[in-house]
């Protein structure tokens with residue numbers, strides 16, 4: 001399979017007063033088209049920093065980041081904004097829906113500016129919310145709100161889907177259903193999914209597991225036979 005994402009010797013340094021903090025300290029990995037990737041690590045390991053750089057929300061201090069045919073580390077602010085808008089779907093722990101828009105309007109609002117977007121209603125059907133499209137976020141459960149957030153990300157028809165602790169605010173059963181949805185979407189659409197979590201138990205659901213420790217890559221493992229979420233317990 002072709003390489004979609006390439007990180008080469010990526011560093012990220014924050015300067016807090018006199019003290020430099022190395023959030024990433026020479027990170028190398030690559031991800032192929034269509035892969036489901038789990039990035040694992042303890043709190044402060046650098047997971048979100050990797051995801052933010054990958055999503056064009058933050059920039060590397062040094063090194064090279066390539067996504068598709070674009071070298072992110074060479075893009076200016078305007079180009080990065082375009083990249084974020086067109087190429088990346090984001091799913092966060094907290095759903096960040098617009099409270100005074102319905103589920104359908106939330107998805108339509110996000111996709112309006114995207115050239116190749118998919119039909120909002122179709123995607124809401126796909127995530128199991130056919131009967132909830134007219135509901136406002138406050139009328140939906142946490143799991144349903146996260147489904148809207150996933151629909152919003154997928155409907156952009158992005159190159160990749162980035163998920164930062166997407167089940168962090170959900171109970172076990174609902175969280176598992178959301179992971180199953182992400183796994184199904186990856187299988188059906190062949191979109192690359194990169195999911196950041198501290199929960200090592202879900203590693204078997206991925207094609208590739210990248211472990212991060214103290215700003216460095218500890219290991220990259222390929223699962224010869226990935227497991228369906230239903231078969232994983234934690």
Ligand SMILES: Nc1ncnc2c1ncn2[C@@H]1O[C@H](COP(=O)(O)OP(=O)(O)OP(=O)(O)O)[C@@H](O)[C@H]1O
Nearest residue numbers: 014021023041042043044045046047048049050198
């Ligand atoms: N804006 C910032 N300014 C200074 N330091 C930062 C900033 N953002 C992150 N860091 C530091 O960089 C390191 C990596 O942070 P990061 O958020 O990527 O970790 P993480 O693995 O995602 O952790 P968590 O699971 O707790 O979210 C940490 O030491 C953190 O304190």
